[in-house]
Amino acid sequence: AQSVTQLDSQVPVFEEAPVELRCNYSSSVSVYLFWYVQYPNQGLQLLLKYLSGSTLVKGINGFEAEFNKSQTSFHLRKPSVHISDTAEYFCAVTVGGGKLIFGQGTELSVKP
Amino acid sequence: DTEVTQTPKHLVMGMTNKKSLKCEQHMGHRAMYWYKQKAKKPPELMFVYSYEKLSINESVPSRFSPECPNSSLLNLHLHALQPEDSALYLCASSPPSLDSETQYFGPGTRLLVL
Numbered sequence: 531a532q533s534v535t536q537l538d539s540q541v542p543v544f545e546e547a548p549v550e551l552r553c554n555y556s557s558s559v560s561v562y563l564f565w566y567v568q569y570p571n572q573g574l575q576l577l578l579k580y581l582s583g584s585t586l587v588k589g590i591n592g593f594e595a596e597f598n599k600s601q602t603s604f605h606l607r608k609p610s611v612h613i614s615d616t617a618e619y620f621c622a623v624t625v626g627g628g629k630l631i632f633g634q635g636t637e638l639s640v641k642p
Numbered sequence: 643d644t645e646v647t648q649t650p651k652h653l654v655m656g657m658t659n660k661k662s663l664k665c666e667q668h669m670g671h672r673a674m675y676w677y678k679q680k681a682k683k684p685p686e687l688m689f690v691y692s693y694e695k696l697s698i699n700e701s702v703p704s705r706f707s708p709e710c711p712n713s714s715l716l717n718l719h720l721h722a723l724q725p726e727d728s729a730l731y732l733c734a735s736s737p738p739s740l741d742s743e744t745q746y747f748g749p750g751t752r753l754l755v756l
Binding site: 562564566571572573574575576579581620624626627628629630632633634635 | 646648673675682683684685687690692697698732734736740741743744745746747748749750752
Protein backbone atom coordinates (compact mmCIF):
# COMPACT_ATOMS: atom_id res chain seq x y z
CA ALA A 531 0.00 0.00 0.00
CA GLN A 532 1.08 3.54 -0.62
CA SER A 533 1.34 6.31 1.94
CA VAL A 534 2.29 9.97 2.00
CA THR A 535 3.86 11.90 4.84
CA GLN A 536 3.98 15.66 4.90
CA LEU A 537 6.61 16.39 7.46
CA ASP A 538 5.37 19.80 8.60
CA SER A 539 1.77 20.52 9.55
CA GLN A 540 2.41 24.28 9.66
CA VAL A 541 5.05 26.42 8.00
CA PRO A 542 5.17 30.12 8.91
CA VAL A 543 7.35 32.27 6.68
CA PHE A 544 7.86 35.95 5.97
CA GLU A 545 6.91 37.48 2.64
CA GLU A 546 9.62 37.27 -0.04
CA ALA A 547 11.44 34.50 1.83
CA PRO A 548 12.01 31.09 0.22
CA VAL A 549 9.96 28.13 1.34
CA GLU A 550 10.14 24.35 1.13
CA LEU A 551 7.23 22.07 1.96
CA ARG A 552 8.37 18.52 2.52
CA CYS A 553 6.69 15.37 1.26
CA ASN A 554 7.84 11.77 1.54
CA TYR A 555 6.02 8.78 0.12
CA SER A 556 6.12 5.04 0.52
CA SER A 557 5.44 2.62 -2.32
CA SER A 558 6.82 -0.65 -3.62
CA VAL A 559 5.97 0.27 -7.22
CA SER A 560 6.34 3.31 -9.46
CA VAL A 561 4.21 6.26 -8.50
CA TYR A 562 2.76 9.45 -9.89
CA LEU A 563 3.09 12.48 -7.61
CA PHE A 564 1.10 15.68 -7.24
CA TRP A 565 0.94 18.86 -5.24
CA TYR A 566 -2.40 20.59 -4.78
CA VAL A 567 -3.20 23.92 -3.12
CA GLN A 568 -6.43 24.72 -1.31
CA TYR A 569 -7.29 28.32 -0.50
CA PRO A 570 -9.84 28.93 2.28
CA ASN A 571 -13.36 27.81 1.36
CA GLN A 572 -12.29 26.59 -2.07
CA GLY A 573 -11.61 23.33 -3.88
CA LEU A 574 -8.20 21.88 -4.69
CA GLN A 575 -6.12 23.42 -7.46
CA LEU A 576 -3.38 21.43 -9.15
CA LEU A 577 0.01 23.09 -8.63
CA LEU A 578 2.22 20.57 -10.39
CA LYS A 579 2.69 16.88 -11.09
CA TYR A 580 5.34 14.30 -11.77
CA LEU A 581 4.28 11.52 -14.14
CA SER A 582 7.61 10.65 -15.76
CA GLY A 583 10.64 12.27 -17.35
CA SER A 584 12.55 15.16 -15.82
CA THR A 585 12.68 14.97 -12.05
CA LEU A 586 12.47 18.75 -11.68
CA VAL A 587 8.91 19.82 -12.26
CA LYS A 588 7.73 23.39 -12.62
CA GLY A 589 4.19 24.38 -11.78
CA ILE A 590 1.95 27.37 -11.52
CA ASN A 591 2.50 30.46 -9.35
CA GLY A 592 6.30 30.01 -9.37
CA PHE A 593 6.34 26.68 -7.53
CA GLU A 594 8.58 23.77 -8.42
CA ALA A 595 9.22 20.31 -7.00
CA GLU A 596 11.90 17.70 -7.36
CA PHE A 597 11.22 13.98 -7.51
CA ASN A 598 13.92 12.06 -5.68
CA LYS A 599 13.40 8.35 -6.11
CA SER A 600 16.25 7.25 -3.83
CA GLN A 601 14.92 9.38 -0.97
CA THR A 602 11.26 8.80 -1.92
CA SER A 603 10.63 12.51 -1.66
CA PHE A 604 8.80 15.16 -3.64
CA HIS A 605 9.46 18.45 -1.88
CA LEU A 606 7.77 21.65 -3.04
CA ARG A 607 9.75 24.88 -3.26
CA LYS A 608 9.27 28.53 -4.07
CA PRO A 609 12.15 31.03 -4.02
CA SER A 610 10.07 34.00 -2.87
CA VAL A 611 6.59 33.72 -1.37
CA HIS A 612 3.75 36.24 -1.41
CA ILE A 613 0.96 36.87 1.07
CA SER A 614 -1.39 35.34 -1.52
CA ASP A 615 0.42 31.97 -1.18
CA THR A 616 -1.14 31.52 2.25
CA ALA A 617 -3.12 28.28 1.91
CA GLU A 618 -3.19 24.56 2.66
CA TYR A 619 -0.93 22.44 0.49
CA PHE A 620 -1.48 18.74 -0.11
CA CYS A 621 0.97 16.23 -1.51
CA ALA A 622 -0.65 13.21 -3.17
CA VAL A 623 0.46 9.94 -4.75
CA THR A 624 -1.13 7.29 -6.93
CA VAL A 625 0.03 4.09 -8.57
CA GLY A 626 -2.88 4.29 -10.98
CA GLY A 627 -6.48 3.16 -11.03
CA GLY A 628 -7.99 6.33 -9.62
CA LYS A 629 -7.02 6.06 -5.96
CA LEU A 630 -5.22 9.24 -4.99
CA ILE A 631 -3.60 9.06 -1.55
CA PHE A 632 -3.19 12.44 0.16
CA GLY A 633 -0.84 13.58 2.87
CA GLN A 634 -2.26 15.32 5.92
CA GLY A 635 -1.55 18.75 4.48
CA THR A 636 0.78 21.63 5.30
CA GLU A 637 -0.62 25.00 6.26
CA LEU A 638 1.59 27.69 4.74
CA SER A 639 1.22 31.04 6.49
CA VAL A 640 2.98 33.98 4.86
CA LYS A 641 3.44 36.99 7.11
CA PRO A 642 4.21 40.56 6.03
CA ASP B 643 -14.77 24.79 -20.98
CA THR B 644 -11.82 23.82 -18.80
CA GLU B 645 -13.27 23.36 -15.37
CA VAL B 646 -15.31 21.17 -13.08
CA THR B 647 -18.43 22.85 -11.75
CA GLN B 648 -20.44 21.86 -8.68
CA THR B 649 -23.86 22.91 -7.51
CA PRO B 650 -25.03 24.02 -5.08
CA LYS B 651 -22.15 25.84 -3.38
CA HIS B 652 -23.79 25.47 0.02
CA LEU B 653 -26.51 23.13 1.28
CA VAL B 654 -28.25 22.86 4.61
CA MET B 655 -30.45 19.83 5.17
CA GLY B 656 -32.23 18.05 7.95
CA MET B 657 -31.67 14.41 8.77
CA THR B 658 -34.92 13.37 7.09
CA ASN B 659 -34.38 15.32 3.87
CA LYS B 660 -33.42 14.02 0.46
CA LYS B 661 -31.11 16.20 -1.59
CA SER B 662 -28.66 15.85 -4.46
CA LEU B 663 -25.27 17.30 -5.30
CA LYS B 664 -24.36 17.86 -8.91
CA CYS B 665 -21.03 17.89 -10.70
CA GLU B 666 -20.40 18.69 -14.36
CA GLN B 667 -17.42 18.81 -16.67
CA HIS B 668 -17.25 19.38 -20.41
CA MET B 669 -13.59 18.54 -20.95
CA GLY B 670 -14.19 15.05 -22.34
CA HIS B 671 -12.95 13.45 -19.13
CA ARG B 672 -14.09 9.87 -18.68
CA ALA B 673 -13.38 9.31 -15.00
CA MET B 674 -15.18 11.21 -12.27
CA TYR B 675 -14.78 11.11 -8.50
CA TRP B 676 -16.52 12.08 -5.26
CA TYR B 677 -14.50 13.03 -2.20
CA LYS B 678 -15.48 14.07 1.30
CA GLN B 679 -13.32 16.56 3.16
CA LYS B 680 -13.67 17.41 6.83
CA ALA B 681 -12.15 20.60 8.21
CA LYS B 682 -8.36 20.60 8.45
CA LYS B 683 -8.17 17.12 6.90
CA PRO B 684 -7.25 15.80 3.44
CA PRO B 685 -9.97 14.69 1.02
CA GLU B 686 -11.19 11.11 1.41
CA LEU B 687 -12.19 9.19 -1.69
CA MET B 688 -15.81 8.01 -1.75
CA PHE B 689 -16.60 6.84 -5.30
CA VAL B 690 -14.96 6.56 -8.70
CA TYR B 691 -16.80 6.30 -12.01
CA SER B 692 -14.90 5.22 -15.08
CA TYR B 693 -16.66 5.45 -18.44
CA GLU B 694 -19.95 5.94 -16.58
CA LYS B 695 -19.56 2.74 -14.56
CA LEU B 696 -18.93 2.64 -10.83
CA SER B 697 -15.41 1.27 -10.42
CA ILE B 698 -14.58 2.11 -6.79
CA ASN B 699 -16.82 2.39 -3.75
CA GLU B 700 -14.79 3.02 -0.63
CA SER B 701 -17.29 1.33 1.69
CA VAL B 702 -19.45 4.43 1.82
CA PRO B 703 -22.74 4.19 3.78
CA SER B 704 -25.82 3.61 1.64
CA ARG B 705 -27.27 6.98 2.62
CA PHE B 706 -24.90 8.29 -0.08
CA SER B 707 -25.92 7.14 -3.55
CA PRO B 708 -23.87 8.14 -6.60
CA GLU B 709 -25.19 8.32 -10.12
CA CYS B 710 -23.47 9.00 -13.44
CA PRO B 711 -26.19 9.66 -16.05
CA ASN B 712 -23.68 10.51 -18.79
CA SER B 713 -19.99 11.18 -19.30
CA SER B 714 -20.29 14.84 -18.30
CA LEU B 715 -22.47 14.61 -15.23
CA LEU B 716 -22.07 13.08 -11.79
CA ASN B 717 -24.65 13.24 -9.02
CA LEU B 718 -24.53 12.35 -5.36
CA HIS B 719 -27.92 11.63 -3.86
CA LEU B 720 -28.21 12.18 -0.12
CA HIS B 721 -30.83 10.64 2.17
CA ALA B 722 -31.16 10.36 5.94
CA LEU B 723 -27.79 11.91 6.59
CA GLN B 724 -26.26 12.34 10.02
CA PRO B 725 -24.70 15.50 11.49
CA GLU B 726 -21.25 13.90 11.14
CA ASP B 727 -21.78 13.89 7.38
CA SER B 728 -21.39 17.66 7.40
CA ALA B 729 -18.33 18.36 5.26
CA LEU B 730 -17.05 19.79 1.98
CA TYR B 731 -17.92 17.43 -0.87
CA LEU B 732 -15.52 17.64 -3.77
CA CYS B 733 -15.94 16.33 -7.27
CA ALA B 734 -13.00 15.66 -9.57
CA SER B 735 -12.45 14.37 -13.08
CA SER B 736 -9.53 13.04 -15.08
CA PRO B 737 -8.85 12.79 -18.82
CA PRO B 738 -8.90 9.49 -20.69
CA SER B 739 -5.42 9.32 -22.13
CA LEU B 740 -1.79 9.97 -21.19
CA ASP B 741 -2.77 12.31 -18.35
CA SER B 742 -5.37 9.93 -16.94
CA GLU B 743 -3.87 9.89 -13.43
CA THR B 744 -4.25 13.65 -12.97
CA GLN B 745 -7.42 14.67 -11.16
CA TYR B 746 -8.93 18.13 -11.59
CA PHE B 747 -11.16 19.29 -8.77
CA GLY B 748 -14.27 21.41 -8.60
CA PRO B 749 -14.90 24.11 -5.98
CA GLY B 750 -16.94 21.81 -3.75
CA THR B 751 -20.31 21.85 -2.05
CA ARG B 752 -20.29 22.70 1.63
CA LEU B 753 -22.93 20.56 3.33
CA LEU B 754 -24.37 21.14 6.78
CA VAL B 755 -26.64 18.47 8.25
CA LEU B 756 -28.82 19.61 11.13
